[in-house]
Amino acid sequence: MVTENRSYNAQKVIERLAKKVNRQMAGSLAACVHCGMCTQSCHYVLANPDDPTFAPAYKADRIRRLFKRHLDWTGRIIPWWVKAGSVYTDEELAELMDTVFGKCTNCRRCTLNCPMGVDLAVVNRMARGLLVSVGVMPEGVAVVSKDQWEIGNQMGVLKEDYLETLDWMSEELQQELKDPAVGIPIDKFDCEVVYSINPREVKYDPRSIADAAKIFHFAEENWTMPSEGWDMTNFGLFSGDDDLGGAVARRLYEKVEDLRGKKLVISECGHGYRSTRCEGPNWAKYDVPFEMESSVITMLRYIKEGRIKVDPSKNDISVTYHDSCNNARSCGMTEEPRELLSYVVKDFREMHPNRAENYCCTGGGGAMSMSEYTPRRLKSAVVKADQLRATGAGVVVTSCHNCVDGLTDLIRHYKLGMQVTQLVNLVANALVIEERVAIPVEIVPEVTAAGSLAGRKILVVDDEPDILTFFASVLADNGAEVIEAREGQEALLKARSEKPDLVTLDISMPGQDGGKVFEALRRDPDLALTPVCIITGRPELRRLIYDRPVPPPDGYLDKPVNEETLLLNVKKILKVV
Amino acid sequence: MSETLHFAEHRLQEMALLFMAIVYTLRIRWLLRFPAGKERQAPSGSRMITSKQGILNSWLNVAKPWAMESTRTRPFFYAQFVIFHLGVVASIGLSFVIPYLPSLLQSPLLVRLLQISIGAACLVGIIRMVRRLSVPVMRKISSPDDYFSLTLLTVWFFFAMLAVPNETAQGESILLIYFTLTAFFLIYVPFSKISHYLYYPFTRYYLGKTMARRGVLPQIRG
Numbered sequence: 001m002v003t004e005n006r007s008y009n010a011q012k013v014i015e016r017l018a019k020k021v022n023r024q025m026a027g028s029l030a031a032c033v034h035c036g037m038c039t040q041s042c043h044y045v046l047a048n049p050d051d052p053t054f055a056p057a058y059k060a061d062r063i064r065r066l067f068k069r070h071l072d073w074t075g076r077i078i079p080w081w082v083k084a085g086s087v088y089t090d091e092e093l094a095e096l097m098d099t100v101f102g103k104c105t106n107c108r109r110c111t112l113n114c115p116m117g118v119d120l121a122v123v124n125r126m127a128r129g130l131l132v133s134v135g136v137m138p139e140g141v142a143v144v145s146k147d148q149w150e151i152g153n154q155m156g157v158l159k160e161d162y163l164e165t166l167d168w169m170s171e172e173l174q175q176e177l178k179d180p181a182v183g184i185p186i187d188k189f190d191c192e193v194v195y196s197i198n199p200r201e202v203k204y205d206p207r208s209i210a211d212a213a214k215i216f217h218f219a220e221e222n223w224t225m226p227s228e229g230w231d232m233t234n235f236g237l238f239s240g241d242d243d244l245g246g247a248v249a250r251r252l253y254e255k256v257e258d259l260r261g262k263k264l265v266i267s268e269c270g271h272g273y274r275s276t277r278c279e280g281p282n283w284a285k286y287d288v289p290f291e292m293e294s295s296v297i298t299m300l301r302y303i304k305e306g307r308i309k310v311d312p313s314k315n316d317i318s319v320t321y322h323d324s325c326n327n328a329r330s331c332g333m334t335e336e337p338r339e340l341l342s343y344v345v346k347d348f349r350e351m352h353p354n355r356a357e358n359y360c361c362t363g364g365g366g367a368m369s370m371s372e373y374t375p376r377r378l379k380s381a382v383v384k385a386d387q388l389r390a391t392g393a394g395v396v397v398t399s400c401h402n403c404v405d406g407l408t409d410l411i412r413h414y415k416l417g418m419q420v421t422q423l424v425n426l427v428a429n430a431l432v433i434e435e436r437v438a439i440p441v442e443i444v445p446e447v448t449a450a451g452s453l454a455g456r457k458i459l460v461v462d463d464e465p466d467i468l469t470f471f472a473s474v475l476a477d478n479g480a481e482v483i484e485a486r487e488g489q490e491a492l493l494k495a496r497s498e499k500p501d502l503v504t505l506d507i508s509m510p511g512q513d514g515g516k517v518f519e520a521l522r523r524d525p526d527l528a529l530t531p532v533c534i535i536t537g538r539p540e541l542r543r544l545i546y547d548r549p550v551p552p553p554d555g556y557l558d559k560p561v562n563e564e565t566l567l568l569n570v571k572k573i574l575k576v577v
Numbered sequence: 578m579s580e581t582l583h584f585a586e587h588r589l590q591e592m593a594l595l596f597m598a599i600v601y602t603l604r605i606r607w608l609l610r611f612p613a614g615k616e617r618q619a620p621s622g623s624r625m626i627t628s629k630q631g632i633l634n635s636w637l638n639v640a641k642p643w644a645m646e647s648t649r650t651r652p653f654f655y656a657q658f659v660i661f662h663l664g665v666v667a668s669i670g671l672s673f674v675i676p677y678l679p680s681l682l683q684s685p686l687l688v689r690l691l692q693i694s695i696g697a698a699c700l701v702g703i704i705r706m707v708r709r710l711s712v713p714v715m716r717k718i719s720s721p722d723d724y725f726s727l728t729l730l731t732v733w734f735f736f737a738m739l740a741v742p743n744e745t746a747q748g749e750s751i752l753l754i755y756f757t758l759t760a761f762f763l764i765y766v767p768f769s770k771i772s773h774y775l776y777y778p779f780t781r782y783y784l785g786k787t788m789a790r791r792g793v794l795p796q797i798r799g
Contacts, residue, residue: 022611023783024614026611027608027780030608031776031779034719034723037645037654052714052716058717061718074722081720081721081725082721082722112645112646112793113645115658117635117638117784280618282614282617285617286617288617292619328793329793330791330793331792332624332788333792334797335797355796356797
């Protein structure tokens, strides 16, 4: 093995390569004939036709060259003949990182288009894992991985926030249905269903938790949610870190076993479903003794068994369906969502290509957490934008939270004017609720959207004028008194003089950055208890906040943030029901 | 027939085949040394496809141009693939027919069929080389082995096409070149990308097995 003049990290990558490669990968690394058939299957290539470095075969060759140089025959003897090569410097590792993290979403579309059966996505993931093992990764990947290792979920949601959100959603349901018996059971033993979710639902989309609870309620399901180990997402799939993947999956499996649950139902999340249902048992080396299914299949079953009734006319919208890569190309879930849609909407318009041939939302593979690649991601999204536009639908439905974010971002970028939603929302909306005997309960007066923040003073801090105006308008329209600041020092001065009820704070700003402002606020005796919601377009900077020796912020949002998300989180922090 | 040609047709081919068989055996052993891993996940997908069905389907993928978008939308490219590989089969078969069953080549129809088949493959080889040299992506991904292997096969096709009639009256040089190239081809193959057919059963086995278990392959199209 070549060892001369190699950096420490490069040497470790080479040493670990041999341990990472299994037989399937070895076949994929040895079998490519460079026929180029995979080229046109990749959305990056289609959006960048003049740049051959996006070709799947080229990207795979960045990894294949190491395999050939160190593990294969010809490459060891005459490397130049087969373009075998090694890595020697940290700069070369950084280049490899740019390829495997920044030019591929591991969507697996090229794999299914390879005549040889070369699984390029598996090879790419393996390379990610090698780099992660030596600490070479985009900062967002490091931050999210750290959160999932240390806090137990990939968005750093604290247990109390999670339980508070479930409580909040229970209360909302009770008010909506005027039924105190409705709720979200937590840590109930011997249930038929243990329901696991994506932390994104807690932070950005708690309505989907309430919608699922509503469906379970009307299906008269014996169900529960775990108080811990509830995150069914798994960043190990994206980072290539099998140890993380195994630990996260095991955490969930063990919790279901602790609760003696009979079935684990996984909410709508492509990578979560794949990680938990398909890859997790292998990573964790765990023979799972209970059933696991997607909530899509659960909801479909309820309808077919007559446990819930739905009326498609309640969803009077034109919809199309976006197949998540992980659901369709790695788990074979393509027909169930369509069948479910046929029950809950009337105007369905198929997207082309679809199912396992659908194009990636461009936010997969952890791309949404790697803001340094955002311009590249959005450029490649033109393929998806064209696909969406061609359907003529007003709403795109997807069974994946990553896809929700990826699609929302590209829809905004390409000004498509479409809405994104999930099946759980459509099913909940289509529920036919039979009249029940009303039990009088104390109903908290429902606060209308306008005026719900009346009497609240909110300091909005952001250096981008458009965003500042947008946030300020949304909050002011809802009754809040808004104070604006465009940079750190100004924010501190206004916070001290105005004593706001809440500060929304950008991190990346000229002058004094958000991290320093946040710490200054927390250290100021008069402002230490003022709630702060961090809103940033650079999730990799999260450590600038959480690594500080002060109490954590009260909320955290990744840009882009829409009106609904902003209001939901602001109201949650201010405890405005 | 000269002793040289006899040697080229028999002993040289036998030695080359033996060498290839040994190297291939070592190659398969090398591949099997990598751990296969255990599949623990329960089957998923809306259809119940057994692993065996999935593997068989995956192996037959080569004969199903409709199965993949990449072949379905490029019928001309797929046709090239078929012609090229039929030419390989014909040219290899010829190296056995000439020394062991030369009487078959007394049929003018068979001779013509073989020549057309191999000649078409030679033409495809040239088309493929032009593509590899002219398309930026293809240039970017190509190694010297890619160029050399394609050139070797194209030249081999050319001489195989000329060698089909198995006539020595005009001289033995064509046959000598063909059999020498065949022997070189057999020795070189295990070290080059041409040995991809050795890996095809492995890669497609694992892909078919995994993807059938997950209900992904065979694909449902809509």
